[in-house]
Amino acid sequence: MSEDRYPFNDVEAVWRKKWDDEKAFSVDLDDDSGEHKYVLVMFSYPSASKLHIGHWWNYGGVDTHARYLRMNGVKVFEPMGFDSFGLPAETYAIKVGTHPKTVTEESISFIREQLKRIGAMYDWDWEVVTSRPNYYRWTQWLFQQLFKHGIAVQKDGLVNWSPTLQTVLANEQVINGMDERTGNPVVQKKMTQWYFRITKYAEKLLNGLEDIDWPESTVKRQKDWIGRSEGTSITFGVDGHDDTSIEVFTTRPDTLFGVSYVTLAPESDLVKQLTTDDRKAEVEEYVQTALRATEVDRTSTTREKTGVFTGSYAINPINEERVPIWVADYVLGSYGTGSVMAVPAHDQRDFEFALKFKLPIKLVIRPVKESLDVEDMTEAYTEPGIMHNSGQFSGLQSDVGKKAVTEKLETLDAGKHTVTYRLRDWSVSRQRYWGCPIPMIHCEKCGVVPVPEDQLPVVLPDEIHDFRPKGTSPLGALEDWVNTTCPTCGGAAKRDTDTMDTFVDSSFYHLRYLAADRDDAPFDKERMNRWMPISLYVGGPEHGTGHLIYIRFITRFLHEIGWSPVAEPAAKMVHQGIITKDGMRMSKSKGNVVNPEPFIEKYGSDVFRMYLMFTGDFRLGGDWSDDGITGIDRFANRVWRLVNRFPGDTEPSDKLNKGDYPEVVFRTLHNTIKSVGEDLENLSFNTAISRMMELVNELYKWLGEENDGKVNADAVRNLLGILIRIMSPFAPHFCEEAWTRLGGTPFVFQQEWPSYDESALVANTITLVVQVNGKLRDRIDAPADASNDDLERLALASEKVQGLMEGKSLRKAIVVPGKLVNLVVG
RNA sequence: GCCGGGGUGGCGGAAUUGGUAGACGCAGCGGACUCAAAAUCCGCCGGGCCCUGCGCCCUUGGGGGUUCGAGUCCCCCCCUCGGUACCA
Numbered sequence: 001m002s003e004d005r006y007p008f009n010d011v012e013a014v015w016r017k018k019w020d021d022e023k024a025f026s027v028d029l030d031d032d033s034g035e036h037k038y039v040l041v042m043f044s045y046p047s048a049s050k051l052h053i054g055h056w057w058n059y060g061g062v063d064t065h066a067r068y069l070r071m072n073g074v075k076v077f078e079p080m081g082f083d084s085f086g087l088p089a090e091t092y093a094i095k096v097g098t099h100p101k102t103v104t105e106e107s108i109s110f111i112r113e114q115l116k117r118i119g120a121m122y123d124w125d126w127e128v129v130t131s132r133p134n135y136y137r138w139t140q141w142l143f144q145q146l147f148k149h150g151i152a153v154q155k156d157g158l159v160n161w162s163p164t165l166q167t168v169l170a171n172e173q174v175i176n177g178m179d180e181r182t183g184n185p186v187v188q189k190k191m192t193q194w195y196f197r198i199t200k201y202a203e204k205l206l207n208g209l210e211d212i213d214w215p216e217s218t219v220k221r222q223k224d225w226i227g228r229s230e231g232t233s234i235t236f237g238v239d240g241h242d243d244t245s246i247e248v249f250t251t252r253p254d255t256l257f258g259v260s261y262v263t264l265a266p267e268s269d270l271v272k273q274l275t276t277d278d279r280k281a282e283v284e285e286y287v288q289t290a291l292r293a294t295e296v297d298r299t300s301t302t303r304e305k306t307g308v309f310t311g312s313y314a315i316n317p318i319n320e321e322r323v324p325i326w327v328a329d330y331v332l333g334s335y336g337t338g339s340v341m342a343v344p345a346h347d348q349r350d351f352e353f354a355l356k357f358k359l360p361i362k363l364v365i366r367p368v369k370e371s372l373d374v375e376d377m378t379e380a381y382t383e384p385g386i387m388h389n390s391g392q393f394s395g396l397q398s399d400v401g402k403k404a405v406t407e408k409l410e411t412l413d414a415g416k417h418t419v420t421y422r423l424r425d426w427s428v429s430r431q432r433y434w435g436c437p438i439p440m441i442h443c444e445k446c447g448v449v450p451v452p453e454d455q456l457p458v459v460l461p462d463e464i465h466d467f468r469p470k471g472t473s474p475l476g477a478l479e480d481w482v483n484t485t486c487p488t489c490g491g492a493a494k495r496d497t498d499t500m501d502t503f504v505d506s507s508f509y510h511l512r513y514l515a516a517d518r519d520d521a522p523f524d525k526e527r528m529n530r531w532m533p534i535s536l537y538v539g540g541p542e543h544g545t546g547h548l549i550y551i552r553f554i555t556r557f558l559h560e561i562g563w564s565p566v567a568e569p570a571a572k573m574v575h576q577g578i579i580t581k582d583g584m585r586m587s588k589s590k591g592n593v594v595n596p597e598p599f600i601e602k603y604g605s606d607v608f609r610m611y612l613m614f615t616g617d618f619r620l621g622g623d624w625s626d627d628g629i630t631g632i633d634r635f636a637n638r639v640w641r642l643v644n645r646f647p648g649d650t651e652p653s654d655k656l657n658k659g660d661y662p663e664v665v666f667r668t669l670h671n672t673i674k675s676v677g678e679d680l681e682n683l684s685f686n687t688a689i690s691r692m693m694e695l696v697n698e699l700y701k702w703l704g705e706e707n708d709g710k711v712n713a714d715a716v717r718n719l720l721g722i723l724i725r726i727m728s729p730f731a732p733h734f735c736e737e738a739w740t741r742l743g744g745t746p747f748v749f750q751q752e753w754p755s756y757d758e759s760a761l762v763a764n765t766i767t768l769v770v771q772v773n774g775k776l777r778d779r780i781d782a783p784a785d786a787s788n789d790d791l792e793r794l795a796l797a798s799e800k801v802q803g804l805m806e807g808k809s810l811r812k813a814i815v816v817p818g819k820l821v822n823l824v825v826g
Numbered sequence: 827g828c829c830g831g832g833g834u835g836g837c838g839g840a841a842u843u844g845g846u847a848g849a850c851g852c853a854g855c856g857g858a859c860u861c862a863a864a865a866u867c868c869g870c871c872g873g874g875c876c877c878u879g880c881g882c883c884c885u886u887g888g889g890g891g892u893u894c895g896a897g898u899c900c901c902c903c904c905c906u907c908g909g910u911a912c913c914a
Contacts, residue, residue, distance in 0.1 A: 004865080175910090217830050217909080224829080227913065250914060263914095305912090335913045342914090349912055422913055541831095541908080577831095583907085614851075616839065620831075628838060631851040634866095641866090687840065690850035697850090705867055769846045774895040776846060800880095814894055820845050824894045 006640040008604025012733040016116060024747055025121040027077050029514060029527045036075045038531045039066045040510055040570070042539035042547075043081040043128070044115070046107040047088030051114040053586070053594050053612070053624065058576040060609040061618045061685055062538050063120035067729035068680040070121070071753040077531055078121050079513040081128035082108050085136075086502040087165065087181060090434035094468055100434040101462060104131055117605050119732040121749070126516045130505035131434070137457035138512060138522040139505055140439035142554070144450045145561060147440070151197050152428075154448060158267060158333065159427055161189035166469030167431045168193060170501060171424045172546040188267075188291060194438060194498070195425040198553050202226050202421040204567075205552055214573040218544045225545040227422025232406045234341065234415040236262055237315035238274060239322055246270060246314055246325070249336035249420050253409070254401035257390040258343040258364035260354060261324045262314040263307065266290035267333030274325055276311025283308050283327060290329040305330055305353045316341075317414035318405065319391060328353060336420050344380065351380035364389050365398060426550065428501045433467035433474040435499025436460070443486035443493035451495075452487050458495070473497040506547055507554035510534055510569055522563070529565050537570035540578075548573070574683065577621025579612065586624075594624050603633050606731035610636070613685035613730060622686075632689075636734060638696050639727070642703070643720055646713055648743030652721025654754060660715035661702075666760055668698045669719060673756035676726045685730070692727055717742055722754045770795045771822040772804050788815040795821035 019025060041062045044055065066078045084104045093100035108129060115122065128135050146152035160169045164184040168191060173180050198205075206226050209219050231251035238244045246262055264271055266287040275283045286308045307328030314325050330349050331340050344354035344361040354361050363374050365385040372381060384398030393401050393408075409415030429438065437458045439451040451458055461481050467474045476482060476497040486493035508522075514531055515524040539547075551569050558564040578585065581592040599608045611632040616622025658666055672695040679688035699719075703711065721742050728735035728748045739748035762784055768791060770778040778800045782791060792813045795801060805825050812824040 220829070221909070224910075229913070231914080248914080252914080303912095330912050330914095332913065340914045347914065349914075352912095420913080544909080578908095580907090585907085614838090623838060625838060625852070628852050631838095635851085637866095686838095687850080690840070693850055700867080767846080771845085771895070774893090779846075812894065814845090816845055820895090822845080822894055 004637075004641065006604065006607075006636055006734060008606065008733070011737045012117075012119075012605050015733045015736045016119070018736075018746065020116075024749075025123045026125065027075070027123045029077065029126075029524075029531065031075065032530060034073065034075050036077070036531055037066075037069055037535040038077045038510075038533070039069070039536050040079070040513075040534045040538070042537075042543070043083050043506070043509060044111060045083045045086070045088065046104060046111050047092055051111060051596065053579055053596055054576075056118060056596055056609060057579050057612045057618075057621075058538065059115065059118050059120055061576065061613055061683060062536075063118065063732075064613065064685060064729040065536070065680060065683055066121060067732065067749050068677070068753065070749060071725070071729070071751060073752070076121070077126075077513075078123070079126040079128075079516075080115060080120070080122040080124070081126075081509060081513065082111070082130065083502065083506050083509070084108060084129055084131040085435045085499075085505055087432070087434070089131075090432060090467065093434070099462070100467065101131070104434075117600065118609060119605055126513050128509055128512050128516050130436075130502070130509065133457045133459055134519060135512065136436040136460075136505070138508070139436045139500065140451075140456050140458060141453065141522055142504070142508055142558075143439055143500065144453065144456075146196055146557065147450060149557070149561060151200065151557060153195055153197060154192060155195050155425070156192050157190065158188045159191050159193055160186045161191070162186050165432075166471050168427055168429060170427050170503070170546075172426075172503075172549070193427050193429040194440075194496075194500075195427050196504075196553075198426045198549070199421060199423055201553050201556060202228065202423050203419075204556060205423075205549065208552060208556065208568050212568050212571060212573070214570070215541070215575055218541060218548065218573065218575070221544040222549060225423060225549065229420045229422070231418060231420065232402070232409065232415050233337065233418040234409060235317060236341065237317065238325070239313040239315055241274070241312070244270070244273060246339050247337045248339045248341045249418060250341055252343065252346060252398075252402070253405040253415070254384075254387055254390075254393075254396070254398045255343040255346045255364055256316065256318045256341070256405055257387075257393070258345050258362045259316050259321070259323055259341045260344055260360040260362055261326050261342045263326045263328045263331045263340050263342050263350075263353075264310070265331040265333035265338040266327055266329050268327075268338045270339070271310065271327055274310045274312040279309060279311035283310055286327060305349070305356055307353060307357065309357075317409060317412055324359070326353075326357075334424060335422065345374065345377070346380050346382055348380045348382060351377075362389065426501075426503075426553075428504055429498040430501055431471060431473045432469055432499055433460075433464065435502060436505060437475065438496040438498050438500060440496040441484060441486060441493045442496060443489060443491060445491055446486055446488040446493075449486060449488050449493070455487075460499075473499065475499070503547055503550045504554075507550040508558065510537075510551065511555070511558065511564060523558075525563070525565070532564065533566045533568055534570040535572060537573045538576055539573075541575040574619060577617065577619050579615065579621055580623050583623055594626075599629060603629060604733075606734040607633050607636050610689060610730050614689045616686055618683045618685055635689075635693055635696065636731065638700065639723065640734075640738070641705075642696070642699060642716075643724070643738045643741055645703075646717040646720055647741050648714070648717050650743045652742050652744055653718045654722070656718055656722075657715065658760070660712045661719065663764070665698050665702050665719075667763060668695050669722065670756040670760040673722065673726060673754050674761065677753065677756075680729060689730065692723065695723060724748065725751050725754055766818055768794060769820040770798055770801060771820065772801060773824060773826075774822060777801060777804060784818065788817060791815050791817070791821050795823060 041059055066076045070076045089104045090100050093103040143152055160174045162169055162179040164182050165179060169179055174186050177186060179186050206228055229251055231249055232253040233247055233249050236246045271287060307326045310325045310327060312325045313322045315322060342350040344350040345363045346365055361374050366372055366388045367385045387393045387396045387401045393404055396404060406417050437460050439456060439458045441449045441451055443449055461478055482494050482497060484493055484495055511523050514527040518524060555564055555569040556567045559567040581594055586593045611629040614632055672691045675691045676688045724735050724738045735748050736746060740746060764784055765781050766784050768780045768782040778798045780794055780798060782794055792815055808825045810823060811826050814822040
């Protein structure tokens with residue numbers, strides 16, 4: 001082996017094999033001793049694509065942190081698995097004409113090997129693969145638990161239908177009216193679907209955010225997504241329809257006297273009922289158009305308001321006023337009650353609508369200070385104020401008025417205080433093949449019946465020829481599979497042919513990892529007690545309102561039914577940043593994707609891994625440059641040459657004798673141990689690497705390139721032993737080899753993290769910065785233990801300072817101990 | 827529009843509670859080694875000014891402010907990257 005350059009090709013493969021052969025990363029989940037930390041990074045989503053640079057960024061960094069914890073005596077569980085059901089695999093399978101199962105398994109084998117090259121401490125004994133029956137059996141079990149507890153329900157309703165993907169999508173998968181995967185428009189369609197009633201958990205999911213250390217931005221997004229809104233639901237009567245009423249939700253009951261019309265969403269069932277014969281044709285046409293329109297068209301804010309009059313009138317319960325009932329698509333069928341009371345003077349949307357259709361605008365809230373006239377209004381006045389023209393309530397402040405009006409409505413039995421959420425129930429049925437079958441049977445006599453637990457899993461049939469989407473589940477075509485007997489009555493029945501949203505698969509994998517070896521139970525309570533909650537969960541911020549809500553919801557559900565010891569899955573969450581190319585997000589369409597392979601081939605895995613960590617802050621991401629990697633390559637080789645100049649065959653010692661080293665080297669060493677440790681604690685890998693480079697620079701200044709025989713070789717070797725240990729979380733293969741060359745016994749990651757000596761951190765002398773009126777004027781060497789008075793005297797004695805002070809006098813002196821003196825003169 | 831993150835040399839990026847701006851690295855320049863090149867090692871490296879030296883001035887997107895002192899705190903504005911979008 002060459003001693004000049006780190007021979008990564010030999011070294012890395014050799015150590016990976018040793019780790020494998022000796023099961024070096026094996027974790028005993030049943031070991032109770034010591035401190036336990038569950039470090040989890042979101043598992044990978046295999047499709048046609050291989051691991052890209054972003055995976056290295058993410059997985060390399062998290063593993064480096066985990067290795068540091070391990071060297072500090074913490075028992076670390078760091079598993080990896082595959083979220084392998086879903087559209088990417090299926091789409092790819094269709095494209096190449098191969099079965100999704102084959103494609104997926106091949107892809108998993110390939111990616112697992114790539115993951116091993118990163119050198120992470122994954123214990124593959126705990127791997128989970130969501131598309132395998134031994135995993136999805138428990139997905140089905142979960143579904144049935146949800147069903148038994150009334151959380152999984154079948155509902156009829158409008159769903160997001162993607163004509164491109166030929167399937168239903170959850171609200172969380174629709175962005176701006178487009179499906180998040182292809183960016184094509186989504187339409188509303190009436191279908192019977194399975195839903196998980198996450199809305200029942202809205203309040204709990206909101207409150208749970210208080211107990212966890214998650215990125216503030218994500219906490220905020222989840223709060224917004226849940227969208228708790230306090231207000232009043234108010235019942236309007238309908239003129240001439242004694243048996244019918246319209247319920248509206250408002251956060252501004254104080255504006256009730258300003259209602260000039262009531263609006264129904266086009267989806268509302270009331271529309272048909274309340275439309276008078278003469279208006280029928282027009283209303284029907286409007287509703288048809290509105291429902292056909294994509295969400296994008298409907299919600300475009302630049303679009304003018306549209307709507308039609310139904311011909312009927314509603315009765316305002318507070319003053320018996322008769323107001324027209326309109327249909328308008330700016331009212332959403334899916335939020336609140338699907339009907340609103342329109343107060344044009346105090347709501348911008350109603351204001352625009354009223355202007356367009358010449359409906360009355362009644363001012364019922366006045367600003368506290370300035371005056372306001374309807375004629376002058378160019379926009380709605382939406383601030384709180386003083387109630388006005390509001391009968392007995394006139395003169396009340398908005399917030400007082402809200403309460404008073406609500407109370408009054410309660411006595412009239414026409415309203416009550418209500419909390420509404422923006423969060424929708426989670427629709428989980430998918431009309432696709434490559435997913436977990438819904439373990440339910442439909443019997444004409446008995447209704448919906450769960451497949452008995454001892455018959456789980458309902459295996460996804462392989463023998464399917466056409467798994468292309470066609471609007472109904474491909475499973476429906478398999479008559480033998482679909483037709484079954486009812487577990488309750490024994491009569492003929494049919495299986496549910498939809499598969500589950502893949503977010504169900506990933507909503508409990510963190511708990512399943514801990515029982516991956518068990519087929520007799522979904523989870524292992526003892527291990528969960530020991531390891532949960534996840535101490536650090538790492539993944540992209542894009543999952544903020546999807547996966548990260550679902551995993552919290554399902555964990556909480558499992559907690560409530562006694563399966564999970566904790567209600568919140570992850571005590572701490574961190575989002576890795578993204579790595580860009582020339583400041584732009586990498587994407588195939590831009591053609592700027594950087595492929596890791598050539599760099600790994602040229603520099604080895606460790607250098608590549610370290611370079612990514614050096615490129616920027618883990619949480620903020622960084623910009624990839626092909627050139628910069630040479631810096632890390634040089635650094636690694638500088639260390640490599642030092643190690644090979646001071647080999648040994650006994651374990652390097654921790655006991656360093658201060659006298660063996662130049663003061664600056666000894667001090668830098670201890671500072672490096674300290675700051676690298678702190679940086680690893682906070683995932684500040686880039687600065688940690690800088691600190692190690694500084695140490696190596698000091699060593700070269702001291703030792704040069706050649707051994708001159710004047711240094712104590714053993715002393716150097718011991719020092720290098722420390723460097724290699726603190727470097728090992730970053731460059732695991734490299735450091736195993738270096739550690740053994742220094743005489744250490746494998747494995748280096750099983751060594752203890754070196755400790756530093758507080759007293760060795762500070763220099764005997766400091767450089768005192770002298771400022772005059774805040775400007776830097778001089779630097780003076782001063783004893784580190786000098787008192788504030790001494791420092792001030794030294795500063796005043798400076799020639800430069802004296803020159804500047806001529807003719808002036810000292811007003812004030814600010815002394816920052818050990819650092820700086822600022823003399824204020826004038 | 828609203829909500830977050832970010833704007834620091836030619837480039838990637840550092841800067842504890844406000845206390846030497848530009849750590850570390852890339853690129854560049856100069857030197858050593860070499861027949862030569864690569865590799866390696868050492869030195870320089872924000873801009874400007876009279877280069878007369880250890881000198882002075884300017885500089886963290888722009889403009890104000892607080893402070894002995896501001897990249898950091900406050901106010902206003904600009905750019906950029908994410909998220910979100912008629913939620914009554």
